[in-house]
Amino acid sequence: MSLTLYYHPLSSFCWKVLIALYENDVPFTPKLINLGDADERAAFLKLWPVGKFPVLRDEQSQRTIPESSIIIEYLDQHFAGPTRLIPEEIDLALQTRLRDRFLDLYLHMPTQAVVFDRLRPNDARDPLGVADARARLRTSYAMLEAELPRDGWAMGERFTLADCAALPALFYADKVEPLGDELATVRAYLDRLKARRSVARVLAEAEPYFHMFPQEPG
Numbered sequence: 249m250s251l252t253l254y255y256h257p258l259s260s261f262c263w264k265v266l267i268a269l270y271e272n273d274v275p276f277t278p279k280l281i282n283l284g285d286a287d288e289r290a291a292f293l294k295l296w297p298v299g300k301f302p303v304l305r306d307e308q309s310q311r312t313i314p315e316s317s318i319i320i321e322y323l324d325q326h327f328a329g330p331t332r333l334i335p336e337e338i339d340l341a342l343q344t345r346l347r348d349r350f351l352d353l354y355l356h357m358p359t360q361a362v363v364f365d366r367l368r369p370n371d372a373r374d375p376l377g378v379a380d381a382r383a384r385l386r387t388s389y390a391m392l393e394a395e396l397p398r399d400g401w402a403m404g405e406r407f408t409l410a411d412c413a414a415l416p417a418l419f420y421a422d423k424v425e426p427l428g429d430e431l432a433t434v435r436a437y438l439d440r441l442k443a444r445r446s447v448a449r450v451l452a453e454a455e456p457y458f459h460m461f462p463q464e465p466g
């Protein structure tokens with residue numbers, strides 16, 4: 249087996265890549281990284297000095313691929329299966345990449361900002377940063393509510409990179425800034441995602457770790 253995925257089962261950006269791997273049943277070796285362990289952290293930093301996972305290593309091509317979107321592009325190019333994650337039609341491919349960027353930058357990252365703030369010491373919290381992140385989430389929710397199809401997937405009938413990006417972003421965003429009743433289209437899309445085979449597998453594997461998710465300080 250040539251692929252190794254460096255990951256953690258609770259890591260939302262790792263979910264994005266796991267969904268892509270499970271969509272096409274691509275064989276890989278999962279390597280769980282505990283960044284809290286000094287030795288594991290040091291070894292991981294040698295692979296990708298930025299220190300963020302997921303990272304994919306392909307022994308056959310001798311390539312190390314970081315960044316969830318780039319990993320999914322790599323899988324789509326070199327390990328393609330029945331679910332093509334990047335549409336072949338170039339304009340649709342561009343729209344798919346735009347939606348992926350939108351979901352990562354304007355939904356996933358503000359969610360991370362709220363969660364990471366919970367991990368800070370009391371005297372280092374950033375209430376203004378958290379308020380900005382929550383406002384960004386609400387803007388992104390409203391845009392998605394207006395733009396998402398009423399059925400099917402983010403880009404239409406076919407499941408793509410954009411859906412891989414959407415699930416972790418929406419799943420955790422809903423935990424920190426719950427989707428309100430006015431977001432019925434977004435809620436229905438999240439429910440469809442959760443029922444997808446690849447996603448259900450990722451969520452089931454993450455469940456034993458959910459207790460580690462940082463709660464809002466009381």
Ligand SMILES: N[C@@H](CCC(=O)N[C@@H](CS)C(=O)NCC(=O)O)C(=O)O
Nearest residue numbers: 259260261299300301302315316317
């Ligand atoms: N842009 C990166 C983001 C990756 C990322 O933020 N990963 C988080 C886990 S979800 C991480 O490694 N956090 C560990 C840390 O920052 O120390 C991607 O798309 O892969």
